[in-house]
Amino acid sequence: MKNYVIIGNGAAAVGVIEGIRSLDRDGKITVVSRENRHVYCRPLISYLLEGKTDENLMLYRPEDFYERNGVKVIYGKSAESLDPKSKKVILGNGEALDYDEICIAAGSSPFVPPIEGLESVKKRHSFMTLDDAEALAADLTPDSEVLIIGAGLIGLKCAEGILGRCKKITVCDLAPRVLSSILDSDCAAIMQKRLEQMGIEFLLGDTVSRFEGEKAIMQSGAAVGFDVLVTAVGVRANTSLVKSAGGETGRGISVDTRMRTTLPSVYAAGDCTESLDITSGVKKVMAIMPLAYIQGRCAGINMAGGDEELNNSFPMNSIGFNGLHCMSAGSYDGDCWEQKTERGIKRLYTKDNLLKGFIIIGDIDRAGIYTSLIRNKTPLDSVDFELLKKSPSLAPFGKAFRDEKLGGVI
């Protein structure tokens, strides 16, 4: 009977468990969870503060998930070191766990920027975990003026989540636009306008140079008063366990298409890894929840003796603010085809007879059809792309495709 250990208890860990159990019902599975919680949906913490979900509804899997899958969870502990030779992982309390196969699904940690006077700010928070969300909520009053550093996905979802719980929100970012990691300046301007209509104020191309108590002095010289601070400048992959054991790491833990690290019997999945983005050909950290689960599942199947490969990954995001949805995928490389719509914009990027990426704001209906073109590397001359550009549908794929997909079992 195999002995599996999983470090981490998020979406990737669930993928590993379900991957293992698809082949091996009997092996022993132990999960080491830093947080003292049943697996929940981290991206939902903003929805929790907004009142759109609750702690029970936001569980990623039902309460009996571990029991049903025969998983032992060690709560409130983290892994401190890994010895791939003796196949042992040492926990924070000194306890050693033996393993036959291990998956590192340790996620990422918020990066807190070194800013002069930061330690003098009494109410300061990150926004990654349920504990973070609860601590932030406890500090908010209807009179709170909140400063959020970082206009990325985390900072802006945080802003939306707490909008009804405070008086004022200012978001600053060194980048000149919102959502700079996924949007170009034109598209970012559309989303910024919506966020401003919601009552969120922005200071872009500017960031805090120092704190003086409850006043932030910006690089531009402006002073921003606040009483609650949220730092959301980015995250860093938790690579140290593999790195200190001699495994290859970059910004994330290096994995191959079977989620193997360079250490024997050590796999990795989720936000702590870096892997190949097929749209750019570059290895990168793609910290998105769907990929965390899919990578975890791939790792789990291989750990249990199966042969599963993952070679169609690329970054993608779906984010909405007050009903205005924005979807993005892949790389913005090659020729750009643009369509302006009443509610937003669509930009498709093509190169070498392939769809490489897209940004759609507003009319996102059936956008997954575009995503599938990227995922499957569909040659654009094999479909009626002129028709597809205007509106995503299945007709442009032709009869043979329809016979297979709509007439068969897929």
Place this chain on the structure above:
Amino acid sequence: MKRVYVNEKWCLGCHLCEYNCAFANSGESDMVRALRKKKIVPNIRVEEDGEINFAVSCRHCSEPICVKSCISGALTKTDGMISIDHDKCVGCLTCVLVCPYGCVRESENGAVQKCELCLNNTVGEPACVKGCPNRAIIFEDRG
């Protein structure tokens, strides 16, 4: 596992399946009251390819990327059917971003909606199939 299949050579392009779907999932007992003067948002959609028409609804895939990608745990697959928990769904639309067939869509209640083979409404069998006048949509087991 029985699934909904389309026989495109028989499809008349009448769109009745869309209306039957919208009615079946409306919670109303009267079709006129359910649909009159409303923009329907059905889980099955009729497409056109020149002279050919065909209806598209959830394939209930063997390896469902919508379920794997769901960030709220709201989409699940049980006994071969993919269903959506409207209470758990927060409407992030990640499933819309990944479904290769465009078969998950935004609904009026803030969650997403999709074909659940009419097993979660009062009809109990696919209303699109039941109401198709030319048997262009069928509900059967093809393995």
